Amino acid sequence: MLKTVGIAQKDDLIEVMPSLQRLKQGPVAIFECFQPIPCNPCENSCPKNAVVIGEDINNIPFVDHDKCNGCSKCVSVCPGLAVFLIDLSKDKGNVTLPYEFCPLPKKGEEVYGLDRSGKIVEICTVTNIRTAKSLNSTTLLSIETSKDKVNEIRFIKLKEENNER
Amino acid sequence: MIEIDALVVGGGPAGICAASTLAEKGLEVWLVDENDQLGGQLVKQTHKFFGSKEHYAGVRGIDIPQKVDLCKVKVLSNTSVLGCYKDGVYTLIIEEKTYIKVKPKGAVIATGAQEKFLPFEGNDLPGVYGAGAVQTLMNKEGILPGKKVLMIGAGNIGLIVSYQLLQAGVEVVAVIEGADRIGGYWVHSAKVARASVPILTNHTILKAVGKSEVEGAVIAKLNSNWEVEPNSEQTFEVDTICLSVGLAPINDLLWQRGCQMQYVKELGGYVPSRNKFLKTSVDNIYVAGDVSGIEEASSAMVEGKVAGLALAMDIKGENFEMEIEQAFRSLKWLREGETALNLRKGLEKIGVIEC
Numbered sequence: 001m002l003k004t005v006g007i008a009q010k011d012d013l014i015e016v017m018p019s020l021q022r023l024k025q026g027p028v029a030i031f032e033c034f035q036p037i038p039c040n041p042c043e044n045s046c047p048k049n050a051v052v053i054g055e056d057i058n059n060i061p062f063v064d065h066d067k068c069n070g071c072s073k074c075v076s077v078c079p080g081l082a083v084f085l086i087d088l089s090k091d092k093g094n095v096t097l098p099y100e101f102c103p104l105p106k107k108g109e110e111v112y113g114l115d116r117s118g119k120i121v122e123i124c125t126v127t128n129i130r131t132a133k134s135l136n137s138t139t140l141l142s143i144e145t146s147k148d149k150v151n152e153i154r155f156i157k158l159k160e161e162n163n164e165r
Numbered sequence: 166m167i168e169i170d171a172l173v174v175g176g177g178p179a180g181i182c183a184a185s186t187l188a189e190k191g192l193e194v195w196l197v198d199e200n201d202q203l204g205g206q207l208v209k210q211t212h213k214f215f216g217s218k219e220h221y222a223g224v225r226g227i228d229i230p231q232k233v234d235l236c237k238v239k240v241l242s243n244t245s246v247l248g249c250y251k252d253g254v255y256t257l258i259i260e261e262k263t264y265i266k267v268k269p270k271g272a273v274i275a276t277g278a279q280e281k282f283l284p285f286e287g288n289d290l291p292g293v294y295g296a297g298a299v300q301t302l303m304n305k306e307g308i309l310p311g312k313k314v315l316m317i318g319a320g321n322i323g324l325i326v327s328y329q330l331l332q333a334g335v336e337v338v339a340v341i342e343g344a345d346r347i348g349g350y351w352v353h354s355a356k357v358a359r360a361s362v363p364i365l366t367n368h369t370i371l372k373a374v375g376k377s378e379v380e381g382a383v384i385a386k387l388n389s390n391w392e393v394e395p396n397s398e399q400t401f402e403v404d405t406i407c408l409s410v411g412l413a414p415i416n417d418l419l420w421q422r423g424c425q426m427q428y429v430k431e432l433g434g435y436v437p438s439r440n441k442f443l444k445t446s447v448d449n450i451y452v453a454g455d456v457s458g459i460e461e462a463s464s465a466m467v468e469g470k471v472a473g474l475a476l477a478m479d480i481k482g483e484n485f486e487m488e489i490e491q492a493f494r495s496l497k498w499l500r501e502g503e504t505a506l507n508l509r510k511g512l513e514k515i516g517v518i519e520c
Contacts, residue, residue: 003346006319006354006364035351036502038463039215041223057217058502077223079213080352101332118361136213136223155359 007116008032013151018065027070027087027096031063032154033080045077072096076135085142086150093150094127099141104129105158113145113153121153122146169193170480172255172269174246174418177205178462179454179469180275181233186473187273188237192480195267196238197257199245204230205277206297207462209304211332212325215350219495220463227304229462249422253449271449271476274419275469278412278433278455283317286372292379296326296409303333311405315382316340317370321349321461323409327357330407338401341368341384343391350504371398373406382406414456422447431511432458441517442475442489443468451476458511464499467492
């Protein structure tokens with residue numbers, strides 16, 4: 001399915017999911033990077049050495065979720081925008097995603113949470129927005145979601161589409 | 166007649182790296198480009214690059230030209246090379262008014278590629294664009310090409326330009342692709358898909374609808390023999406049709422000079438025969454980047470370095486083999502993955518796969 005519609009399916013995702021136990025401990029990175037392409041900035045970005053690619057930069061990144069502390073450096077560095085953070089340690093779920101669109105929502109704003117095919121899943125609240133220069137114009141957007149939707153929501157749409165730019 | 170050490174034709178990723186390398190080795194280099202700004206296609210690549218650190222991974226394409234050291238290179242922008250002759254003379258026209266002749270000891274031809282077109286009814290209507298033109302309008306000139314776009318081609322360019330159209334606030338109704346699979350990186354298709362754009366493989370465009378401009382597009386499903394399936398037509402209301410159906414090398418200078426050329430489908434058409442140091446059949450002419458086979462900007466930059474080093478070795482008689490070997494290793498990794506399978510087949514045909 002990846003090859004024909006470009007959207008990761010359940011079978012693809014099972015491979016990259018951290019254990020349930022790890023998910024409950026706090027934010028952790030999910031790598032939705034399924035194809036051998038020559039790329040390795042994620043490996044260099046990880047201060048915990050939790051991401052391993054090796055000498056052949058075409059290798060798919062191996063992620064040691066127990067070493068990962070959810071610092072989000074790999075999320076902003078990934079040229080493919082294929083890394084996300086999910087957090088299941090609190091009452092609500094939380095997803096951090098790379099976002100390169102404008103206008104940006106505001107903290108506390110309600111937005112539509114979209115799935116990998118762009119369908120609306122639910123209304124989410126923006127909990128954090130990071131736009132530091134070191135992030136190289138890739139904003140890190142965190143949204144609060146239902147706990148059972150953290151593995152579904154991967155993009156957002158503003159509730160009031162403002163096309164005045 | 167002006168005599169110089171080296172002439173680099175084309176200021177894209179391959180050309181700037183070749184010129185920078187030649188200058189670094191102490192040679193007098195001229196870098197000639199027909200545009201007003203160096204960088205080739207990089208000047209509109211707003212996305213972050215793949216690769217590893219040495220290939221500027223994570224850097225946005227638009228920021229790469231400024232990172233290449235060209236302070237010792239004589240840069241001639243708005244300059245075209247009109248001819249390249251047997252006696253080693255190149256004729257240049259600067260700013261459309263000054264005509265000069267240059268005789269370098271050696272040259273790197275890095276003239277890049279041009280987009281292929283697609284035959285269909287109404288393809289001459291205003292509103293049918295190549296993806297490169299759409300990118301130039303949007304990302305260089307700040308002009309929206311339209312409001313509602315149908316993208317033809319799900320290779321990397323089609324996917325990236327679709328994403329950039331979305332970033333510019335343009336609606337992309339679909340990306341269609343004749344082949345049975347997405348040709349571009351899946352991370353690019355994922356970005357487009359999660360922004361609600363359907364990607365339809367095994368689909369082609371039948372015609373553009375409209376009298377004086379594009380008002381719609383009729384598409385249809387293809388079977389495994391690339392034949393249109395009956396009753397599978399679908400009409401989209403769009404004002405823009407964007408074609409991203411492949412690139413062909415811009416090889417006129419090489420033909421003119423009599424370089425041996427080969428037709429290699431996997432490399433985009435006619436490419437120069439060359440050895441692994443990117444030297445053509447003509448003694449002092451090297452090639453780099455898309456003119457020697459359609460690839461990616463990262464490998465074009467490394468090729469520019471290889472051609473620059475090899476030409477510098479020729480001219481100076483010094484040995485830079487260690488650096489060339491390093492560049493070969495880098496190229497090997499860039500061409501190793503399954504997405505480069507077709508490219509490797511093409512390189513095998515011209516006998517340089519061992520790089």
